[in-house]
Amino acid sequence: MTATKPELGTWVGKGIDRVDGPHKVTGTAPYASDVTLPGMLHAVVVTSTVAAGTITKIDTSALLTLPGVRAVFTHENFPRLNHSPDVLFGEAPTTPMQDNRITFHGQEVALVVADTVQEATEAARLIEVTYAAETPLLDPADGRLETLPLSPDTSRGDTEAGWAAADVRVGATYRTPENTNNPLGLMGCVAAWDGDHLEIHDTTQGTIALRKTLAVMFGVPESGVRVRVPYLGGGFGAGLNQWPYKLLAAGAARELGRPVKVMLTRPQMFRLVGHRPDTEQQVRLGAARDGTLTMIEHRATSLSSIDFLAVGLITSGTPHLYTCPNVATVERTVRLNRRYPTSMRAPGEAEGNWAVETAMDELAHELGMDPLELRLRNFATAVDPADGKPWSSNAVVECCKVGAELFGWSRRDPRPSSMREGDLLIGWGMAAAGFFAYLPMSQARVTVYADGTAAVRSAATDLGTGTYTVITQLAADLLGLHPQQVDFQLGDSDLPASAQSGGSGLASSVSNAVIDAVAHLQGALLDLAGPDSPLHGQRPEDVMCRDGALCRRDDPSVRVPIADLLAGQNLVEASGDGRVRPPDPEAAAMAQAGAYGARFVEVAIDPMIGRLRVRRVVSVTDGGRILNQKLARSQIIGATVGGIGQALFEDTLTDPGTGRVANGTFGDYLVAVNADVPDVEVVFVGEPDRYTPAGTKGIGEIGLVGVAAAIGNAVHHATGRRLRDLPITIDQLMM
Amino acid sequence: MRAFVYDRPTAVGEAVAAVAADPQAAFLAGGTTQLDLMKDGVWTPDRLVDITRLPLRGILVESQQLKVGALTTMEQLAAEPVVAQRLAFVREALLHGASVQLRNMATIGGNLLQRTRCRYFRDPSVSACNRRSPDSGCAAVDNVARMHAVLGVDERCIALHASDVAVPLIAVEASVLVDGPSGQRRIPLTEFWVRADEGPSIENVLGHGDLITEIDIPLLPAGWRSGYLKVRDRASYEFALTSAAVALQMDGDMIADIRIALGGVGSVPWRAREAEDMLRGTHVDPVRFEQAGRATMASAFTVPGTAFKVDLAVRTLSRQLLTMTEAPR
Ligand SMILES: Cc1cc2nc3c(=O)[nH]c(=O)nc-3n(C[C@H](O)[C@H](O)[C@H](O)COP(=O)(O)OP(=O)(O)OC[C@H]3O[C@@H](n4cnc5c(N)ncnc54)[C@H](O)[C@@H]3O)c2cc1C
Numbered sequence A: 001m002t003a004t005k006p007e008l009g010t011w012v013g014k015g016i017d018r019v020d021g022p023h024k025v026t027g028t029a030p031y032a033s034d035v036t037l038p039g040m041l042h043a044v045v046v047t048s049t050v051a052a053g054t055i056t057k058i059d060t061s062a063l064l065t066l067p068g069v070r071a072v073f074t075h076e077n078f079p080r081l082n083h084s085p086d087v088l089f090g091e092a093p094t095t096p097m098q099d100n101r102i103t104f105h106g107q108e109v110a111l112v113v114a115d116t117v118q119e120a121t122e123a124a125r126l127i128e129v130t131y132a133a134e135t136p137l138l139d140p141a142d143g144r145l146e147t148l149p150l151s152p153d154t155s156r157g158d159t160e161a162g163w164a165a166a167d168v169r170v171g172a173t174y175r176t177p178e179n180t181n182n183p184l185g186l187m188g189c190v191a192a193w194d195g196d197h198l199e200i201h202d203t204t205q206g207t208i209a210l211r212k213t214l215a216v217m218f219g220v221p222e223s224g225v226r227v228r229v230p231y232l233g234g235g236f237g238a239g240l241n242q243w244p245y246k247l248l249a250a251g252a253a254r255e256l257g258r259p260v261k262v263m264l265t266r267p268q269m270f271r272l273v274g275h276r277p278d279t280e281q282q283v284r285l286g287a288a289r290d291g292t293l294t295m296i297e298h299r300a301t302s303l304s305s306i307d308f309l310a311v312g313l314i315t316s317g318t319p320h321l322y323t324c325p326n327v328a329t330v331e332r333t334v335r336l337n338r339r340y341p342t343s344m345r346a347p348g349e350a351e352g353n354w355a356v357e358t359a360m361d362e363l364a365h366e367l368g369m370d371p372l373e374l375r376l377r378n379f380a381t382a383v384d385p386a387d388g389k390p391w392s393s394n395a396v397v398e399c400c401k402v403g404a405e406l407f408g409w410s411r412r413d414p415r416p417s418s419m420r421e422g423d424l425l426i427g428w429g430m431a432a433a434g435f436f437a438y439l440p441m442s443q444a445r446v447t448v449y450a451d452g453t454a455a456v457r458s459a460a461t462d463l464g465t466g467t468y469t470v471i472t473q474l475a476a477d478l479l480g481l482h483p484q485q486v487d488f489q490l491g492d493s494d495l496p497a498s499a500q501s502g503g504s505g506l507a508s509s510v511s512n513a514v515i516d517a518v519a520h521l522q523g524a525l526l527d528l529a530g531p532d533s534p535l536h537g538q539r540p541e542d543v544m545c546r547d548g549a550l551c552r553r554d555d556p557s558v559r560v561p562i563a564d565l566l567a568g569q570n571l572v573e574a575s576g577d578g579r580v581r582p583p584d585p586e587a588a589a590m591a592q593a594g595a596y597g598a599r600f601v602e603v604a605i606d607p608m609i610g611r612l613r614v615r616r617v618v619s620v621t622d623g624g625r626i627l628n629q630k631l632a633r634s635q636i637i638g639a640t641v642g643g644i645g646q647a648l649f650e651d652t653l654t655d656p657g658t659g660r661v662a663n664g665t666f667g668d669y670l671v672a673v674n675a676d677v678p679d680v681e682v683v684f685v686g687e688p689d690r691y692t693p694a695g696t697k698g699i700g701e702i703g704l705v706g707v708a709a710a711i712g713n714a715v716h717h718a719t720g721r722r723l724r725d726l727p728i729t730i731d732q733l734m735m
Numbered sequence B: 001m002r003a004f005v006y007d008r009p010t011a012v013g014e015a016v017a018a019v020a021a022d023p024q025a026a027f028l029a030g031g032t033t034q035l036d037l038m039k040d041g042v043w044t045p046d047r048l049v050d051i052t053r054l055p056l057r058g059i060l061v062e063s064q065q066l067k068v069g070a071l072t073t074m075e076q077l078a079a080e081p082v083v084a085q086r087l088a089f090v091r092e093a094l095l096h097g098a099s100v101q102l103r104n105m106a107t108i109g110g111n112l113l114q115r116t117r118c119r120y121f122r123d124p125s126v127s128a129c130n131r132r133s134p135d136s137g138c139a140a141v142d143n144v145a146r147m148h149a150v151l152g153v154d155e156r157c158i159a160l161h162a163s164d165v166a167v168p169l170i171a172v173e174a175s176v177l178v179d180g181p182s183g184q185r186r187i188p189l190t191e192f193w194v195r196a197d198e199g200p201s202i203e204n205v206l207g208h209g210d211l212i213t214e215i216d217i218p219l220l221p222a223g224w225r226s227g228y229l230k231v232r233d234r235a236s237y238e239f240a241l242t243s244a245a246v247a248l249q250m251d252g253d254m255i256a257d258i259r260i261a262l263g264g265v266g267s268v269p270w271r272a273r274e275a276e277d278m279l280r281g282t283h284v285d286p287v288r289f290e291q292a293g294r295a296t297m298a299s300a301f302t303v304p305g306t307a308f309k310v311d312l313a314v315r316t317l318s319r320q321l322l323t324m325t326e327a328p329r
């Protein structure tokens, strides 16, 4: 069925309140941590205190005599599991507790199961593990490290020729540290077996990926595994992977024949559910005197763990944002005895943008050109320079122009340290941003009932981003109903399969599946119309649902109540199934565009004591069709807060000798607090994207991209100091 | 589960006796330090003597001083009008500490006795910590130190005393009243804490079972001004990287008298007497301010992560001296 472009706008776009808001603020929304099952035991993960070597002895016998302790699992008695299956953006790292090998400090070495979490915690504290420790590989500069390509090198043109031809050149090394995702909701699960059937309440961002992983690894049919996650306390990517704690809980529950609950602690959140890995990047840019880029070279190396590699994506955006004939990207990773990396909000893009957009500012400075002007001169707005196809949408220029206008950019004195207020140095900086297009597969089912209400079902998750709400709005428009008449059910792998919430792709993915499902529903309803029905003989694309009736698109007064259609066939409901359709030929000829953005930032720096405050942020985003203005704005504000954190605070430190996380608590790992975040002006520009019927592009991550570079560029403007290593801290700013 | 006895006496004598009788007992006030240490497994007393029912709450305003009950919360003390009028830097230090939620729980007695935030101290899986287990070494010196001290420390321990309010309190020479197994005594705060370089495992002069009942805070004489500058990475809810508490009396363009203490730099709240002596009776002079700061920091012991603090502390003090000498209020 070809998807006709739906008419959206009665509810889609409106900034309605979250439909799940009342459940959240009244404390009735069930999170995994709230789940309690009859006979449930509590488990606590014990982690290694060395970063490399082997376990030579774990003495658990004494623990079993402690009150309440039911079992202690180690590599000696934990069940052997099958290999994990491939899952895009969500693999299981090494299967836990299969052997005595240790590859990072903080690795799972035992699981203590007891009647209460207090008993399990105390026993976990008393466990004695003996290691044959080896010297860990912890220094990124260590020549012995194994280096691997993380994604294929790309190149167009001849960068050396572009370098030689340039009138102005810049080149430097940039660093970004490890950041930890740290959703406020602690991650954990409750696993319960009934024979070969497993039900798990978890904090995953992808129910289907977890279902498949558990089924394969435990050797049970996929049909017998049910993953439930109706509510999530955030994730920022930490919920994408099939982390060991889930496998440990499921394994222990199976062995013990009782439900087992595992909730990680905050310090464990720094070790066991991934992080944004450190990067070191080299960028070289060349330009003609008029600012036309003659070459871009972007090389990146990220840090991986021994067994599990970083996600990458650091250089992948670089060939697409600017028209430049000579572009090369190289991306590598090295293996160290560090904890497992994963995706963290805008993975790779946030780090890569820091390097390239800082370099662009340096180039503008060298050219004596306004940094905004330099970008406007080089944006690839019409076609994707990597393959020459026309973009499905691209409003990066509008992002910049609207942002500049709102910010008052034209009043910027380009000379560093030229803008002052008393003792304070004022700096204005900007950065452009792009984000990759990602449209994973999802399915959805739309069901209408005789009472005029409808249900939408998909195994998606709502991280807190607003999936519940935006899909409800979309379905309300498609079905001609009020959102209160639409019930969107998600967070259950027994529902039609859905992608994970990740890569900013879920809203687009489920939206397109719902559009397709409604088209099929209309067909199914039309099938119910008998020969004497006024709709008899219509084609599915000629009818639509409105106010509980099926009617003609061209003449809505020709209508039959859905209740009558159902009653005529002795039915109580009718459904349509949908999925993300491949693009139609016209769309397929285009380069699918992701979101774009422009960030404008004002900082105030007290040079005597190095104090930096972000005073103003204007954040403009081209996200295609915006499904809910209010929630979309929240996404950009939240991402801006993350960007401020990336720029100024977040830095997961590792002890150089032992590989231990040095600051794995919220007292020591700083994230931005309210007082660090000024009013953020959020604007959306652009048109619905032409690649899919929904027209959305995904806005969960783009808001973070560019914030750090805009802040760093503002710091340069304020002080004349070019800082290339994040985070930017007081000790770098004392002047 | 680690069980412990929980007592909640209503009389000071009972509380002192309960702790004194049991070497593994500890007092519990607001719990914002004590419970963290227990959860982290750093300090797991067998008996917790909750003192919050003792009659030690409230502020008595006298003509020359405040008598502050040890259980008065940080918020209560900050809200006392006389503190705003006569001890501005105490109020500022209180309100720049922790968060309002914590300040509503945290007591002023507990604040003086808060333990170091050193992450190596607070993680029992780290074995090298001279403060926790004498002669085991110091993990912080070889690893990641930023929130650590540079004064009153050596390679055996660089733990910071992170209290904000203790900084102005030591500047005004507050004292504590202590009720202990051997009776009552008064200890000036200038003699209360023990520097890490004088023995990393002893933090103060209190003995087991000693209970702080009252903090006596002299009021600044009329005509003095005071202020507290706290420098930290984020704008709120963080301990100080460096801080400066300054109280002074101006005589025209001259500093007639002055009190200075620094926070964020010492293993104990750091009274800067040599800086006071250098500035007392001198005219306002930024160069001299900096020299006074340098003199204070001359004995700093630094590791790579803390080296910047020497300069930052000098600047923090200079800035605060400029503010206090420029803007009369
Ligand atoms: C997240 C966080 C941030 C913080 N930020 C700051 C900050 O920015 N600035 C700052 O100054 N502080 C800060 N603090 C520390 C906080 O101020 C202290 O934890 C608090 O003041 C301690 O008081 P309490 O009543 O909770 O003490 P408790 O935790 O109950 O006790 C602390 C210790 O003192 C003992 N004790 C308590 N009262 C007495 C008494 N009367 N006599 C004898 N012994 C006693 C206890 O046995 C215990 O060992 C922060 C704390 C946290 C958790």
Ligand code: SF4
Pocket: B116, B118, B119, B120, B121, B128, B129, B130, B131, B132, B137, B138, B139, B140, B141, B156, B157, B158, B159, B200
């Ligand atoms: S600085 Fe002091 S408290 Fe910290 S690890 Fe060293 S000895 Fe222990």
